[in-house]
Amino acid sequence: MTATIKDIARKIGVAPSTVSRVLSNKPGVGPAMTAKIQKVAKELGYQKNRAAVELVKQRSNVIAAVVSSVKTSFAGQIIEGIQTEAEKNGLNLIIVYSHSADPIEQRKALSTVIERPLRGILLLSIALSSDNLVLLQNSQIPFCFLSISLDKKTVPFISSNDWQIGYQSTQFLLKKGHQHIGLAAIDKYPYTGRLRLAGYQQALKEADITPRDSWVQLGDYSYAAGKAAMLHYGADTDLTAVIAGSDAAGVGVLNQARILGLKVPSDLSILSIDGTDICEMVQPQLTSISQDFYSMGIEGVKYLQLLGGQSAKPMIEQKYTATQIVERESICDLGKSR
Amino acid sequence: MTATIKDIARKIGVAPSTVSRVLSNKPGVGPAMTAKIQKVAKELGYQKNRAAVELVKQRSNVIAAVVSSVKTSFAGQIIEGIQTEAEKNGLNLIIVYSHSADPIEQRKALSTVIERPLRGILLLSIALSSDNLVLLQNSQIPFCFLSISLDKKTVPFISSNDWQIGYQSTQFLLKKGHQHIGLAAIDKYPYTGRLRLAGYQQALKEADITPRDSWVQLGDYSYAAGKAAMLHYGADTDLTAVIAGSDAAGVGVLNQARILGLKVPSDLSILSIDGTDICEMVQPQLTSISQDFYSMGIEGVKYLQLLGGQSAKPMIEQKYTATQIVERESICDLGKSR
DNA sequence: CTGTTAGCGCATTCAC
């Protein structure tokens, strides 16, 4: 093993506590001694043992992000935000993966995280089973969900408003004169897909339009799901526009439409949800309803910091970050609406 | 704080050591007692304190991946591989970011990782400063670089052969009849960009072609770098093909070429390095020299496991994973070569 | 300014 505080204390002929003081930047040690200790520490290649420090201090300066998948690039943006704000506050970030929605898998990821004295836990697009949520809550570690909006009043989250995403994007298309609007590659679970669906349905309802069942195609937000959805719609679809659950799905719809001989946007308009870089990388560029993922990350650690301050009130933050439609090239204006 | 082993021991009226035995699955405790202890542990919401365990056992079952925040999505594939193999071996994975090539930043990321009794460290596309490399080596923790091939005989890595990537892709284009071939958006640092450049130059040399300085455009592998490179080449470039340092860069070249009025592949062929999903998402689909990132991840943790076994010989692995040209739609065959 | 003492939570001897 590596050298310990005792080793260097013994070597110099001083007490371990003195060494500890200088190595953890505590005041009250003479400059001569300080220098000497630092020198010997370097010579011996001393490395702090975090396990020991955390054990005695019952706290660390690390926060954890639990993410469900790396594939979608929005996670990268959130993490970027987290990392930036964490650095600013002298916090270290570790990331752990929790693949699936499988409670057992989730549990494993959670365990590796709540069994340590972390400063906070951020959960990205993770829908915890109720057992696991209880586990998390009992851990006493500050936490916050990101990019998912739960319905329980007692759990904090920072997310886009998914209902609004569904509502606004549908309304946008309606204003462009579209009447037959599809919704593709969203999942059927609460908190994201279901909310978007509800918003979509509401906007349609307000416009006195009754969507046909085939208009909404479930999926997992992937490129493949986008393609599959478009394949279901078919070349002779009555749809003039589709809202895709993610950018990747939007590209899937786009490419499959092309294969079917449909021109975008003249034959079919596409609005993709997310607004990541990929929207500008394809042809035509995808018009999107863009989310502010970076801010979610920033706000997430700010909230954690706030909780750490332990202001008696256990305030629960439930906050929506802004979304914004960014017009690019994939939507066709059909003229006046209504 | 959460309940400890002592709490549950006291509650039952038994010794802490007994509780410890059942909670860490050690044999030699009666079934009745075992059941009782487990029950009470659950009641109290007991959570192991990892810090304490790691302190006493001087080891954990976690491995760490250090990644540079490169925007390119290949990191996700490597991590997928790592995670898969780690799970198979009962290891937990934590990921930490090390932004830049700045030694100070690197040092911080390294510290959060070597100050713990990890089972291994995997470094993804990270070029450590020599100071930091020494630090890592002194930590006694098994480690391996991934997706970067160092020139020191003493450091283990698993990577594509970047020289071959440059050589083979150039040769491929040569065989397709291209004589004027650009290299875009690679960096100028050792170990990746410089190796690819050398391979590219060698292939050109063997074909008696002298590249003009303007043919190689440095960059950071990003979409923007690809666009910038193409902008430098200009609409009236003498190039008939360009090799892009990454898929994102390839798309950048593609889109900028389109803006300049060049048709791909008839006016300009593009070969992108990496072969991630994005190649199939753009129009035309990008022909690529694809890397086996997933395998790098798998092999990386296998190697770590091997080292953990402490077979007296401190064998150093330096291994190249396969690369393969995947033909899609962005390369035009100019006819017989030479 | 520096040394002594105690203990964080747990695993692991060694007794019984």
Place this chain on the structure above:
DNA sequence: GTGAATGCGCTAACAG
């Protein structure tokens, strides 16, 4: 099968 004692490496009182 179970209990008592010891120590992992470090920080935090408390003395001096």
